[in-house]
Amino acid sequence: MITWLDPQDPFPPVERALGPASDAPGLLAASRDLSPQRLLLAYRQGIFPWYSEGQPVLWWSTDPRMVLAPQALKVSATLRKTLRRTLRDPDWEIRVDDDFIAVMRNCAMTARDGQFGTWITDDIVSAYGALHRAGRAHSVESWYQGERVGGLYGVALGRMFYGESMFAQRTDASKIALAALCAFLDQHGVTMIDCQQETDHLASLGARPIPARTSSPTSGRPPRSPTSCRGNSTNRCWRAGRQTPTPRDTRSTFFHFRHACTALHTPPGLL
Numbered sequence: 001m002i003t004w005l006d007p008q009d010p011f012p013p014v015e016r017a018l019g020p021a022s023d024a025p026g027l028l029a030a031s032r033d034l035s036p037q038r039l040l041l042a043y044r045q046g047i048f049p050w051y052s053e054g055q056p057v058l059w060w061s062t063d064p065r066m067v068l069a070p071q072a073l074k075v076s077a078t079l080r081k082t083l084r085r086t087l088r089d090p091d092w093e094i095r096v097d098d099d100f101i102a103v104m105r106n107c108a109m110t111a112r113d114g115q116f117g118t119w120i121t122d123d124i125v126s127a128y129g130a131l132h133r134a135g136r137a138h139s140v141e142s143w144y145q146g147e148r149v150g151g152l153y154g155v156a157l158g159r160m161f162y163g164e165s166m167f168a169q170r171t172d173a174s175k176i177a178l179a180a181l182c183a184f185l186d187q188h189g190v191t192m193i194d195c196q197q198e199t200d201h202l203a204s205l206g207a208r209p210i211p212a213r214t215s216s217p218t219s220g221r222p223p224r225s226p227t228s229c230r231g232n233s234t235n236r237c238w239r240a241g242r243q244t245p246t247p248r249d250t251r252s253t254f255f256h257f258r259h260a261c262t263a264l265h266t267p268p269g270l271l
Helices: 036-044 079-088 100-109 123-131 173-187 200-204 247-261
Strands: 003-005 027-031 057-060 065-068 092-096 136-142 147-157 160-168 193-197 208-210 228-230
Touching: 036 123, 036 147, 036 247, 065 123, 079 173, 092 160, 092 173, 100 123, 100 136, 100 147, 123 136, 136 200, 147 173, 160 173, 173 193
Parallel strands: 003 027, 160 193
Antiparallel strands: 027 057, 065 193, 065 208, 092 136, 092 228, 136 147, 147 160
């Protein structure tokens, strides 16, 4: 039996989520409430929303949970060449939080195998937009010749980053953004990216399933997020929030992104 949540109701224990033998393994509750406060309460308990237009908000807690440690990102030989080329080419940029809503809209319009329509509804865009304005949700964006060609977005809580969706309009553009994300996260001590759903694509990038009880957010100060870095430019203008970083911050962030791009072993992390 699925619990219906009124706005003031707490979530039921995640142990009550439907089991693997059900038609909807991981489904925990339903509601009409999709406030930023409800979202933060959900993420802190390892719960996330996933539903289609016309349905109530469906809340899930999957077990096992697909996660990616920033240092475990798998970089193929082809992607390694792409990352090196990206860093040398001044036409490429990595931007953080340039236009969070635009990234969500692009993710919503991306066709995916086995998926009809999108779960990124107008209400989802509005709710996560509010989290972004509160400094809890961020986008990492790949730009080429002044146009956004790929990116991802998610929620940052403590030492956990909850990845929500990605898109690419140019080959490997979303993977470039993911490599930058991993570089920044690792640098700032964020230990895990929660990918939520188990897929072959995520596994190919180094993600693995773990018991849900070990994937809850840990305490820690959320890292500050830079906003732009141009490939070969001497003006490496990464910014933390609305504050201009010190030269040391700028060099440090760029260095770690460079380490990710050259990827001699596996990249460090972001956001």
